[in-house]
Amino acid sequence: MKVTIWGPNQGGNFVPGALIYGDPFLAEEGLAKLVKDRGFGDLLESNCHRFSYPNVTLEQLKLTCDAMPFLSTTRLVIVRNLLSSFDSRSKQGDSNKGTTSSWKGLSDYLSVMPDSTELIFVDGFLNSNNWMLRDLRGKTKIESCPAPRRSDLALWIRQRVSDRGSRISPSALTLLIHHVGSDLRTLDSEIEKLTLFVGERPIGESNVLALVSDVREANIFVAVDAVIESKGDLALRLIQKIRLGGAGAMYVLSMIGRQLRLVTLVKELQEDQTPYSDMGKRLQIKSDFVVQKTISQAKLVSWKRIMFLYDQVLAADQRIKKGILDEDLALELFVTEAVGLD
Structure with a gap:
């Protein structure tokens, strides 16, 4: 995403500062790119100021922006979460109605702010009716960072993979989207992990199965389903598949135990008629x-x-820890005993 600071607005007029808003991951990424491209990363810490609303007032912001930079030509000021706090869709916006008037002079201040100050606002998704967003239009450079639509998510992932010098197979791409969804921060983290692992090789389905935590967890769900429904052969195949993906036996048992705890909590919540x-x-x-x-x-x-399944998980755990059985035999015996109760 290209961001220009102290550049022209849509009308071609020269304006100070910038507002970067939209998907939180993309907005922060846009900020990082701007800081890098403009060389702000080399500024002295004394010339860098970071605020987050509501821990700043307009008067405090003005005092900071008006100060001359120390041994530099630039003072960088970053303000997060200001505009979204006055968004009509947010509960916080309702609670801040009393403080709205105190920020009414922000857009006028931008026209008299020292040229040495680079003021950047970073925010999440904003309502088009946000009064501060409307007020800043034409007064500062505004860049929107919308999240890719579901239909465009595959293209976004392919581009990220390509930027890291790799490729991803269609089946691996489908699996990644199905289990991770549209959480861009998590997707980017998983893409980085996958590309580092495969190097120049394409990312395959087996890599996603082995390395992406949400996919491994999903396979545990299916394995637990099979155990609960007394489908021994299916449960064994699934657990073997998880093991082949690099998961240790203790990890498999711990995940099964964790899922049993969650099932227990859900049954209690259902009995309490929790919505x-x-x-x-x-x-x-x-x-x-x-x-x-x-x-x-x-x-x-x-x-x-x-309770029976809990006992079987504990028994398998003890067999492995005490060296009574090796890991694979202990898991096989766990499944055999777990599905044997009518």
Whole structure:
């Protein structure tokens, strides 16, 4: 994304500063690129100031921007989360109605701000009716960073992979999108991990299965499903697949144990008639996929079976730790015993 500071606005007029807003990951990436391109990273710390609303007032901001830079020609001032705090869609916006008037002079101040000050606002998604956004139009350079639409996500991923000198197969791409979704920060992190691992080789489905945590976790869900439904052969194949992907036996057991704990919590929440919309928060899980899978598993399993499966996980854990069985045999025996209860 190209960002120009102290550049012309859409009308061709020369304007100070910049506002970068939109998808939080892309906005921060845009800021990092601007700082790098303009050489702001070489500024003395005394000439760099970072604020986040509500921990700054307009008067404090003015005092900082008006100060002459120390042994430099530039003073960099970054303000985060200011505009979104006055967004009509946000609850915080409602609570800040009393302070709105104190920021009304911001756009007028930009016209008298010293040329030595580079003032950058960084924010998330904004309502087009945001009064401060409307007020700043024409007064500062504005760059929007919208997240790619779902239909464009595959292209965005391919470009990121290509920028890192690699390629990704269609099946690997589909698997990555299905399990990670449109969280750009997580996608970028997983892409970096995958490209570092494969080098110049293309990223294949097996790489995604082995390295992407959300995909490994999804395979655990399917394996737990198979155990709960007493599908021994399927459970063994899935666990073997997870093991071939590089996961240790203790990791597999710990993930199965974790999922059983989540199922237990969901059953308790269901008995308390907790609304579905509150489930994720109560479970401290952000992924809708995880919440939905756990709820469906809780409906299939009885309390008696949960306790039995807990016992089998503990028994397998002890067999491995005490050296009674090697890891693969212990997992195989776990599945055999776990599916044997009617």
